[in-house]
Amino acid sequence: MKKFSLILLFLSVTLLGYSQITGTAHDFSGSAWNTTGRICIVCHTPHNADLTVATAPLWNHEVTTFTPYTLYSSATLDATVGQPGDESKLCLSCHDGTVALENFGGTTTGTNFITGPALVGTDISDDHPISFTYDAALATADGGLFDPTTTNSGLGGTISADMLFAGRMECASCHDVHDDINGFFLRVDNAGSALCLTCHNK
Ligand code: HEC
Ligand code: HEC
Numbered sequence: 001m002k003k004f005s006l007i008l009l010f011l012s013v014t015l016l017g018y019s020q021i022t023g024t025a026h027d028f029s030g031s032a033w034n035t036t037g038r039i040c041i042v043c044h045t046p047h048n049a050d051l052t053v054a055t056a057p058l059w060n061h062e063v064t065t066f067t068p069y070t071l072y073s074s075a076t077l078d079a080t081v082g083q084p085g086d087e088s089k090l091c092l093s094c095h096d097g098t099v100a101l102e103n104f105g106g107t108t109t110g111t112n113f114i115t116g117p118a119l120v121g122t123d124i125s126d127d128h129p130i131s132f133t134y135d136a137a138l139a140t141a142d143g144g145l146f147d148p149t150t151t152n153s154g155l156g157g158t159i160s161a162d163m164l165f166a167g168r169m170e171c172a173s174c175h176d177v178h179d180d181i182n183g184f185f186l187r188v189d190n191a192g193s194a195l196c197l198t199c200h201n202k
């Protein structure tokens with residue numbers, strides 16, 4: 001009986017696959033630069049959080065102050081793309097390569113920076129555009145986008161509710177920092193480009 005419930009527990013954890021940061025690229029509990037041995041503390045703190053980024057959830061990592069980023073542009077882009085918004089700044093606080101990974105909880109003198117393919121950098125002109133309002137008007141102007149306020153069959157809810165931050169596209173529209181079940185922390189499994197087809201009506 002005990003064995004049976006253990007098997008059930010194992011099946012529910014592996015098959016139902018709820019959000020799980022442990023063991024992902026964002027589990028820094030075993031990183032040499034993280035002497036706390038903890039996971040959440042690198043990004044969040046229960047007390048004395050950094051309030052400089054208004055919408056940040058109990059933020060504990062030093063926030064990037066880099067400006068101006070080189071932004072995406074093209075002849076067909078309809079959106080008005082601005083400098084990275086609050087949610088994206090949280091990601092760029094490690095991924096633009098200007099702030100050390102161990103600069104959290106007040107430390108500002110770290111020496112370990114992101115390198116390799118995860119380094120997005122301060123030139124984001126070669127990355128999918130972020131930090132702009134995605135609304136029904138943009139969908140109409142573009143002609144090849146779903147109206148984000150209508151229920152999306154792939155998501156179950158609306159694009160606005162499930163992927164946008166105060167109506168804006170940010171890094172976390174496509175990524176969930178805490179859940180790597182789809183690989184690359186993607187919110188939607190991109191097999192058959194399903195992630196792209198959530199918003200693009202192509
Ligand atoms: C690598 C940085 C990072 C780590 C580590 C991290 N988070 Fe987060 N967390 C974020 C970012 C960025 C956001 C805001 C973007 C978003 O909501 O997706 C966030 C949002 C949240 C939120 C509010 C939104 C939501 O998803 O409910 C909660 C609660 C949260 N984190 C809890 C945790 C806990 C608990 C841990 C540790 C087990 C943890 N986080 C580890 C970066 C991190
Ligand atoms: C505390 C620093 C930190 C923050 C904040 C952070 N990341 Fe990361 N992220 C990392 C590190 C370190 C890696 C691993 C790099 C490596 O393996 O070389 C990583 C890896 C990744 C990867 C690659 C995963 C893979 O499987 O290869 C993605 C995607 C990613 N992060 C997205 C995000 C997004 C989006 C946000 C914000 C919502 C964010 N990260 C916030 C430090 C951070």
Ligand code: HEC
Pocket residue numbers: 088091092095117118119120124127128129130170171172173174175184186190195
């Ligand atoms: C429109 C969706 C979308 C947005 C917005 C987005 N990403 Fe990604 N990102 C992806 C996909 C899809 C991948 C998987 C790799 C690929 O297809 O190239 C990825 C991969 C990554 C990787 C891993 C790169 C590698 O080769 O290891 C990092 C790091 C990352 N994203 C960070 C970010 C950050 C930081 C932002 C905001 C500045 C961001 N992403 C915005 C869709 C997005």
Ligand code: HEC
Pocket residue numbers: 073074075076077078079080128129134138142145159163169173174195196197198199200
């Ligand atoms: C959460 C919604 C969303 C997701 C997911 C998404 N996109 Fe986008 N994408 C947009 C919006 C909105 C624009 C802005 C379109 C415009 O202004 O013309 C855009 C812009 C683009 C552009 C630039 C268009 C231009 O005219 O310059 C390309 C190309 C693109 N996306 C491809 C992709 C691909 C490939 C994926 C999957 C990896 C993806 N998108 C995922 C919403 C999304």
